Amino acid sequence: MAEKKDKGKESMATQGISRRDVLRTLALGAAGGGVLQMIPLEAAELAHQMVHKEKAAAAAGKYTPKYFIAKQYQTISSLCDAIIPKDEKSGGALEAGAPEFIDLLTSENEDYQLALGGGLMWLDTRCVDQYGKVFMECAPEQRKELLDLIAFRKNAKKDSGLSHGVAFFAFLRKMTCDGYYTSKIGIGDLQYIGNVTRSEWPGCPPLPE
């Protein structure tokens, strides 16, 4: 699938077709013909590839957080990395841009700002109380010890002082999964096959016994 797309990209470049041409073809739709002499489906795929290309060109620079200050962004990134790490099969939440996604949405939503901004403050306060240092300065074992506590609701039942940390981590876990599994890496990790046009629907492959 990826191979096919890349070929499409190349032919776009060599033929010098403009975005406008593609959109005009699409606009003509089922009326047929079109300026590019292709069916609207092909035009739609080409338009799709152009978006990719433009995005790739624009994404060359490093992301500047819109909401979190640098230190907070580091902590968010570290937590995202812990929630969905890189492994032998695929990249993790960092490579997938989950922190960027979370920062963008948080910059636009006051509830998220309270939940995540406030949650980060809670995390550091708790670490200072427990280990005498903020989260990012704690030793890896100390960080793990704390995450193992706030990652499960049952721990807040034993220690009610943990409940806000549990709520914070649950929200960040959901946001990290959203960011990861909407990325190219995350979608590839699940081996989703689709979002393509096909002329026939073959149905279900043979079901395993």
Place this chain on the structure above:
Amino acid sequence: MSQINRLPKTYDVCVIGSGAGGGMAAKVLTEGGLNVVMLEAGPQVYPDKDYKMLMWPYDLPHRGAGVGGRASENFSEFLAPNGAWQIEGEPYTSAEGANFKWFRSRIVGGRTNHWGRIALRFAPIDFQSATRDGLGDDWPITYDDVAPYYDKVESYVGVFGTKENVSSAPDGVFLPPPKPRCTEILIKKACDKLNITCIPARLAVLTKAHNGRLPCHYCGQCGRGCTTASNFSSSQVLLPPAMATGKLTLITGAMAREIVVGKDGKAEAVSYIDKATRTEKRVFARAIVVAASACESSRLLLNSKSALFPDGLGNSTGNVGRYLTDSVGSDGWGEIPALEKMPPHNHDGVGGMHYYVPWWKFDRKNDFPRGYHIELWGGRDMPGVGMFDGLCHDEEGYGAHLKQRARQVYGTTVGFSGRGEMIPNADTFCELDPSKVDQWGIPVLRFHFKWTEYELRQAKDMQETFKSIVEMMGGTYKTRTRIDGQYPFGILPGGKIIHEVGTARMGADPKTSVLNGYCQTHDVKNVFVTDGAPLVTNPDKNPTLTIMALSWRASEYLLEEAKKGNI
């Protein structure tokens, strides 16, 4: 009067609204030779730029979650531009405890740009169910009156399906159905064992080239809008032929405020707000077809007060806004370990279910009236925002284990949406809010809504059925519902299924109904209502196909009457 900006031309018909009902009226009337002006409160739709077909979540900065993560309130950022539960500057209110949700579209094509394309005929019994169980009222027309128009609509728009002879789900004129997905094969096997009828779905999606439109390309994204018009929408399938006659004038950004009645008791014009200039304009027509969506149409009728009709047009009975219903909705899902063994494969298909469960318990005694159908979903869908909310909640934790569990459960979920019939009740209606207007100065609606025991028992039955199917599949049913609280048995708030209908119902008796069997108001002969408002019952079939059939029938009647000089 002199300030009002009057359009110079007098049209034969003014159609208000461009969705399923309005679009169909415009097509039939213009093809019948009448000059039609159409008022649409929203802007034009541009499929090439507005539809997000074939985009990936990562093509959008917000990945489908929308600005501030708020798109999920309106389903998804990927959907066709279709409307919202709240529109800025155009509020509605709910009476205490009502909790009614009203989804409105302000765009050419209305809600047909995104609808589920589930195209089910009402059954003969659905027109006469009061005769059978004594609840509500019968229609003034029968299935036989509507059947020829179901045929016409299906033939024109293209609906796939199969002939099944299920009495609660009449067969129609069908294109071939797509083969079932893996999830649907397993669900059907379980249903067969449970004696639950499970058959190919009926959707307005083209499995073959049809009337100049390309066949489906199986990207599974009908809800985003289709740039090849391989599924049905009013904007792409009904309005183009109307436009091609040269007899349709479409005015966008036009919010109808009032139908103006002349001294002779007939409607003569529609006053509307031109949103771009915030000025009032008036368009004159010999007949008016109101198709702004059931509640919006009722609002317009109620706001059309005159010396002759002080309580609103068509409202001499006080019934406009009454008999409001939505479908009963309750959803559930489960995890099926058998699906873990499936190799990765393309599961997209058409943008909706390939199989469904029609109402199957019509021949026995149930502890609730009427029935419901079950829509099927799940499997290896394109990943998106919220897909692993359930996993995160159940599994908790983090790291390698969480990632592995996501891989394992991805594609193994199956889901069920029960959609059933609500019986109209006296506590459920809409009316004009006595004190509030929208930004155009138009009084807004206030909703009253209540589920009764009938609907709650139906939702309970849905939950039990979903669970039995999942367990028959060897899976774990994951949905937890309560028997009390705000949403007993997972019943969704009124309006949430977006099947709100009935607020200007038809009937044989002018003392108890707003319209006659041809969707014509009893009070004013040149005013018709052709959206969901005329529906007397709201059976377990999504209303759009019936709205189009009734609109076609009403429009033919209007053409005949116009020829006879009766309009």
